[in-house]
Amino acid sequence: MSTPVFSPTNHTRLPVAIIGAGPVGLAAAAHLLERGIEPLVLEQGNEVGHSILKWGHVRLFSPWRYNIDQASRRLLAEREWQEPCPDEFPTGTQLVKQYLRPLAEHPDIASRLLLKNRAISITRKGFDLLSSAGRHGAPYVVRIERGGQEEEILAQAVIDASGTYLTPNVVGADGVAAIGEKSNAGSIFYGIPDILNKQREHYANRRVLVIGAGHSAFNVLQDLVKMAESEPQTEIHWAIRGASLDRIFGGGENDQLKERGKLGLVIKKLVAQGTIHLHLGVRVGRITRGDQGLVAHSDNVSLPAVDQIVAVTGFRPDLSLCDEIRLALDPATQSPVALAPLIDPNEHSCGTVRPHGADELKHPDENFYIVGMKSYGRAPTFLMLTGYEQVRSVVAAIAGDWQAAKQVELVLPETGVCHTQFSPRLLQKQPPINKLRDSGTSSCCAPECCA
Template sequence: MDPKNKLEVYAMSGCCGASVSVEFSARMTKPSAGYLSKLPVAIIGGGPVGLAAAAHLVAKGESFILFEAAGQIAGNVASWSHVRVFSPWRYNIDKAAKQLLELSGWKAPKDDDLPTGGQLVDQYLAPLAELPVVKPYIHLNAKVTAVSRKGLSKIKTAGREKLPFVLHVLEKGERKVYEAKAVIDASGTWSTPNPAVSEGVWTDDELKMKNKITYGIPDVWGKHRDRYAGKNVLVVGSGHSAINVLLDLERLKEQEPQTNITWIIRKSDVSAVYGGQENDGLPERGALGIRLKNLVASGKVHVHSSFLIEGFQPSGDKMIVKGSRNGETFQIDSIDEIISNTGSRPDMSFLREVRTDLDSAVESVRALAPLIDPNIHSCGTVRPHGEKELRQPEPDFYIVGSKSYGRAPTFLMATGYEQVRSVVAALTGDWEAAEKVELELPETGVCSVGNFGKQSVQELNDMHASGCCNSTSTASAAASASCCG
């Protein structure tokens, strides 16, 4: 490295009091000079992907500022701290973050262990956020309410790339304004769940029932036990969150036999929810499907498939869920509690003054839509992608992490880590590294990618538009039907 481009050496104190010196590469080369180049890169969201972006910026010697809406780091993850993830540690730790942590004396968890959300925070994310090269630049209780270009509305084109971004932040109850030369939105989707009503619209009757509806994964077996024990509980959804809830309720029912479990799915065939089972590249993810299949076979859960929720009605201290099955009116009575796991959607409200290009159906970054659209295929493995696919019409603005997937449910942390590695490489002028995107993800065992992953982006976009994937997958006929229509 040219000595003229060397940065100051950062001193990092290890857990045992020893200090180590780390030398980082040159500062961002784009733009090369002036006021704009001296500004930090702004990161929205202090979860796994946002902190990974911070680690990569530190490794490049680039300044950053990170905004986390919660009062602690990784607030979304902390909200499901009791849940054990199905991906082992080796997929959950970013490489640049690991290098920074190890320089401080941190010891990585065992690669094959499966952490809970709480362990992700306590053993990895919190120590990363406490590093001297990271901690001073993190703002907690800081919700970004708007992003724009300084002095210009979204409609103005000329010269906007030469102006800094302006971030309006509600920080500890006080409104503040920050400037940045680039923005990485890693705010996720967990805090903006979809409504339970099948049309995807928040209705007055659902909002009135919010004290009886939980969105997410409550700690059924732990601190929320009394809320569900001995009650008639309705679970809505067919993803891994719903599966986790159903299996927790099964455990609760063993202790509290009066607990009744009802499960609503939109799918016509419950077996479509079981996933790859023994064929899944992540054994714990496959095991969830196996356990769910056994639960349904046991008769401990009442399953209503092809059920479309139309509304809710109070009935004394209970609820009636109104809807239809196969075109006929149907309702479920005497429900005490509802747990809704119908997915989440990206919050774009604070990005109104930034030029973005999202898919109209999936609400993902447009280039990703044909890879992840559940209308086309059910594959959980997505072709490796980076800065090129994530690039937005607004220069130096990127949406990464689960938010880049919009409403699609197949995101993995490892995907986000590769995204930010590529994005940071591009922002710091290392285009060779940005374009060399390599990522191996475990197969789900359902709708295997086959030749799908080798097709061009244009071909995938054509499939996305037509609604047919034309995959040459060697998966089972049932999986192929799920994949292609």
């Protein structure tokens, strides 16, 4: 069998395939359009922001000023779009209705957006994972499924912005479902349920166990406490894996995202008051159902019986889409190797991430990038603004403008917490410091504050 021969330039007029029509995917399309490169956005849902609408009731702790991409803003300005007040905090639904839908309805985006098209595989034309000779010049093949039929799309590059919402982490502390987790799935919700409205009846006057230690858990706990004001028989339990609360509540008043800092302080107070029953050092290995209800077991300790469990244990990337793509992933975080030292929660706990772009996101297969929340692999604390700068840099790289790609310009709000460990992994793998626009200080956990 002869090896396919492709010229590196004979497919540059092909579109750049973007997987996912969320904020970061649509931002990638806007940046490509500004550079005269054809985008093609593939979204498996029936509308843009499909996954966001699943948590549409949740209010973001970042205001509008941090949630709008610059290229998208410029595109929307052509349509006399009414930009939301920069200091207001949108819900997920408002983010979709007031920003993503108008962006998707812009003629330049709408004509390049395919809804109800699910990407099921990505490969190089004529090359499986093992094949090398001639691979560099081959275009990408994105196989999609629509209406029960499979089709293929050729692309010069691929930007995977499909996110992680559909693949939440399990409750089991070993990384796999706890024994009994699957059989009791009907009483376990993964993510942030709409406790105060649509799903109120599942939690009102019930015993509820929340498992997880991030801001999503804080949101759930806050809603449960608010509901308990009118449903006094509601009993709230909170379990975290750690044995200490030092890092859990965040930077409080020192957090530059005030709503994020405030949320941690609220939960800290509720725990101190005994409104929330806290269980430390819980590593769930088994879930059983008895006469008293659901019981989560951790080593030799069993938690009180409850009626419902809410798992807010984070998300993980579904990498099956890329089985035939040559990836360079960190074995722990499942993020790109160069990005991992900046976000690994084992070594970088404050949640503030130094600016990064195409250099940190590239893989052995050229012009294939994973961006947005999925780029963080299993690491938490992703901000939308980070995704917007990622795609600006990535699109510049695809266009061959490596000067712009390397000039990563981003100022992220600090969390007010820094517990970086001085490990060889972090200190040896740090990429060069990126410029921070309009800032005279370095990002938290950059080498200067580790010195």
